[in-house]
Amino acid sequence: IYYRLGINTGDYGSGSATVTLTYSNSIQKGIVRVNTxxxxxxxxAEVIETLGKAEATADWERGEWSGVTGFPSAVRFHxxxxxxxxxxxxxxxxxxxxxxxxxxxxxxxxxxxxSIATGPVDGIRWLLSMQRLxxxxxxxxxxxxxxxxxxxxxxxxxxxxxxxxRGTANIQAVKVDGRGIFVQRNRKRVYLVSFxxxxxxxxxxDLTRLNPEICEAGIVGMAVQRMxxxxxxxxxxxxxxxxx
Numbered sequence: 667i668y669y670r671l672g673i674n675t676g677d678y679g680s681g682s683a684t685v686t687l688t689y690s691n692s693i694q695k696g697i698v699r700v701n702t703x704x705x706x707x708x709x710x711a712e713v714i715e716t717l718g719k720a721e722a723t724a725d726w727e728r729g730e731w732s733g734v735t736g737f738p739s740a741v742r743f744h745x746x747x748x749x750x751x752x753x754x755x756x757x758x759x760x761x762x763x764x765x766x767x768x769x770x771x772x773x774x775x776x777x778x779x780x781s782i783a784t785g786p787v788d789g790i791r792w793l794l795s796m797q798r799l800x801x802x803x804x805x806x807x808x809x810x811x812x813x814x815x816x817x818x819x820x821x822x823x824x825x826x827x828x829x830x831x832r833g834t835a836n837i838q839a840v841k842v843d844g845r846g847i848f849v850q851r852n853r854k855r856v857y858l859v860s861f862x863x864x865x866x867x868x869x870x871x872d873l874t875r876l877n878p879e880i881c882e883a884g885i886v887g888m889a890v891q892r893m894x895x896x897x898x899x900x901x902x903x904x905x906x907x908x909x910x
Contacts, residue, residue, distance in 0.1 A: 669687060671685045671687065673685075692718070693718070694717070694718030695715070695718075696713065696714075696715045696716055696717030696718065697713075697714040697715040698711035698712060698713050698714060698717070699711060699712045699714055730752070730755075730757070730779075731752065736752060736753070737752065738750040738751055738752045738757070739751055739752060739789055739790055739791060740790050740791060740792050740793045740801070740838075741793065742793035742794065742795050742799070743764075743795060744758075744793070744795035744799045744819075745761075745795075745799070745818045745819055746761050746762050746818070747759045747760075747761055747762075747764070747778070747819075748764035748765075749793055749799065751790035751793055751801060752789075752790070753789055753790070754781050754782050754783065754788075754789070754790065754803070755779065755780065755781050755782075756778070756779075756780055756781075756782065756790070756793075756799075756801065756810070757777070757778070757779050758777060758778035758779075758819065759777060760775060760776060760777050761774075761775035761776075762775075767779075774818075774820040774821070774822070774823075775820075776820075776821050777821070778819060778820070778821050778824060780824050780826070781826075782801060782808050782810070782826040783826065788803050788804040788805050789803060789804065790802070790803050791803055791804065791834050791835070791836050791837075792834065792837075792838050792839045792848070794839050794841055794846045794859070795841070796841065796844065796845075796846060796859070796861075796868075797816060797844070797861060798810055798811045798816065798868070799819065800839075800846060800859060800868065801826075802834035802839055802848050803833070803834065804833050804834065804851055805831060805833045806828040806830065806831045806832075806833065807828060807829060807830040807831075807832065807834065807848070807859065807868075807870060808826050808827065808828045808829070809826070809827060809829055809867055809868050810824065810825065810826045811825055812824065812825070813825075827867065829865075829867045829868045829869055829870070830857075830859075830868075830869065830870035832850050832851075832855075832857055832870055833850060833851035834848050834849065834850065834851055835848075835849040835850060835851050835852070835853045835885065837849045837853070837885065837886075837887055837888065838887075839859075840888060840889070840890050840898065841890075842890055842896065842898070844860070844861070845858060845859060845860045846858070846859035846860075847859070847873070847888070847898060849885045849888065849900075853881070853884040853885045853886075854874075854878075854881050854882055854884060854885070855872060855874050855878070855881070856872075856873045856874050856881065856885070856888075856900070856910070857870045857871060857872055857873060858870065858871045858872075858873050873910060880908050881900060881902060881908055883902040883903045883904040883906060884902060884903040884904075885900045885901070885902060885903075886901050886902060886903060887900075887901055888900045888901075897909050897910065898910040
């Protein structure tokens, strides 16, 4: 909004004219990091983004992540957004603006904050960017999509459905071309995530079914080797390494 300020004819004689424009209904957001708790009405804080004024206000909200509420457990780039996961929620940044989660940014490119809401809240342990965004928790594996045509996810086009209830260990899943591989929550079985045409969604398949004892010691982590041939290495609690 632009204002043109003036003085009525006859109201000005000589000297300097001081004109003030005051508007009390504007909103300016700031960000502070609370460092010390003093009482229910007083804290000390570091200013991260300048506030509109230095007076008390009842109009405030606490950030989603902190040492009290917890921090994200998984992160991944997918569909031009930076995605974080915490509890059963996923947070997608503004499209092509990976450090922006501005809830005042409207439209399909706006930030996405949604719950996968498909079962118990046991925490998302990893995210994979495949044809769809895939999340693994201790009780299930979930695919997120906008529609059956797999359009980009948006604030208004978002559906999460579990395609498997194997449950995953707290070990980052890996992607090999168009497929994903994760460790089951008992850390002794390995599963393949691939798209199933008959169901129109992803499915899981046991890769250790022909040799179920090979990872009996318990998997600690895994990594993909692409040259000279594709191999997936699993290092175990007993110091051994298994290879697929």
